Amino acid sequence: METIEQGDAFDPDCPTRLVLDRIGDRWTVLILLTLRDGPRRFTELRRKVNGVTPKVLTQTLRAMERDGLVTREVFAEVPPRVEYTLTALGMSLQTPIQAITDWAEANVGKVMAAREESLRA
Amino acid sequence: METIEQGDAFDPDCPTRLVLDRIGDRWTVLILLTLRDGPRRFTELRRKVNGVTPKVLTQTLRAMERDGLVTREVFAEVPPRVEYTLTALGMSLQTPIQAITDWAEANVGKVMAAREESLRA
DNA sequence: CTGTATCCGCTGCGATACTG
DNA sequence: CAGTATCGCAGCGGATACAG
Numbered sequence: 001m002e003t004i005e006q007g008d009a010f011d012p013d014c015p016t017r018l019v020l021d022r023i024g025d026r027w028t029v030l031i032l033l034t035l036r037d038g039p040r041r042f043t044e045l046r047r048k049v050n051g052v053t054p055k056v057l058t059q060t061l062r063a064m065e066r067d068g069l070v071t072r073e074v075f076a077e078v079p080p081r082v083e084y085t086l087t088a089l090g091m092s093l094q095t096p097i098q099a100i101t102d103w104a105e106a107n108v109g110k111v112m113a114a115r116e117e118s119l120r121a
Numbered sequence: 122m123e124t125i126e127q128g129d130a131f132d133p134d135c136p137t138r139l140v141l142d143r144i145g146d147r148w149t150v151l152i153l154l155t156l157r158d159g160p161r162r163f164t165e166l167r168r169k170v171n172g173v174t175p176k177v178l179t180q181t182l183r184a185m186e187r188d189g190l191v192t193r194e195v196f197a198e199v200p201p202r203v204e205y206t207l208t209a210l211g212m213s214l215q216t217p218i219q220a221i222t223d224w225a226e227a228n229v230g231k232v233m234a235a236r237e238e239s240l241r242a
Numbered sequence: 243c244t245g246t247a248t249c250c251g252c253t254g255c256g257a258t259a260c261t262g
Numbered sequence: 263c264a265g266t267a268t269c270g271c272a273g274c275g276g277a278t279a280c281a282g
Contacts, residue, residue: 010151010171015229016222023221024145026255030131042264050131053256054265068235079263080262089231096220100144101137103217108136110210114189147275163244175245177275200243201282 022067027052027060029097032086035070036094039085069093143188144218148173148181153211153218156191160206190214 011017023029027049034040034048046057061084064070069090075081086094132138144150151170155161161169167178182205185191190211196202207215 010169016225018229018232019221019225020144020150023141024147026145029141046264048131051256053258055257055267056255058265059254066236066239067232068238074264077263080265082264089228089235092228093224096217096224099217099220100140103214104137104140107210107213108139111136111139111188114210115187117189118187167244172276174276174278176247176277179245180275195244198243201245203244 039083160204
């Protein structure tokens with residue numbers, strides 16, 4: 001167990017890459033944000049997460065479940081009800097995710113400005 | 122201009138999505154981390170960022186340049202030298218990025234454990 | 243050294259339809 | 263309501279070769 005210099009993210013098998021790949025996909029972060037305030041049902045997620053298809057939503061949720069970020073609870077009712085809830089691990093991801101989204105909202109103006117600029121160059 | 126509830130990231134045209142898409146790609150974050158400690162040359166990046174091809178490295182750097190995250194400086198020398206440097210904007214992205222990578226290194230064990238667990242279920 | 247040019251495979255994501 | 267089943271494609275990223 002040696003100290004890591006500044007990030008072993010450069011190894012394809014490293015932890016950072018693992019997480020990066022997960023938040024890199026189109027929907028995980030959005031679902032994380034939606035689940036922050038409490039459990040949500042499948043259809044609630046589908047509505048809130050604008051435009052995701054059921055197939056992809058299921059895929060993403062299953063992946064998150066496998067990684068221990070959410071739990072899936074099925075209620076034996078008619079009509080069926082399924083609730084997705086953030087685990088403690090999923091909760092703990094909120095903080096760094098929030099840091100990113102905060103940065104985004106604070107700096108998107110500069111990014112757009114830089115983009116405009118490069119167009120006129 | 123109204124206050125936004127918890128995140129407008131759900132709009133495909135929103136700022137958060139913009140940034141999410143950018144850090145979602147395979148190399149941007151790695152380059153950001155590599156550039157943290159100072160300017161780097163093309164080949165240095167290529168070596169440090171394990172296994173990226175020149176085409177993709179150029180693509181990524183160009184995109185980062187357009188978005189105002191890095192500057193590209195060409196030195197009229199033989200052999201040619203090109204240095205990439207983080208802008209203030211790029212620098213400011215370090216903090217949230219770091220939050221993510223820190224989380225990753227701290228929690229990758231739990232994620233892996235959850236994965237193992239789901240395999241045996 | 244710092245790229246560009248071409249080709250191509252993979253897979254993430256979407257559209258649509260159907261089921262317990 | 264909460265998914266599954268198929269089909270399809272567009273685009274990212276990789277391999278390889280070449281150029282200024």
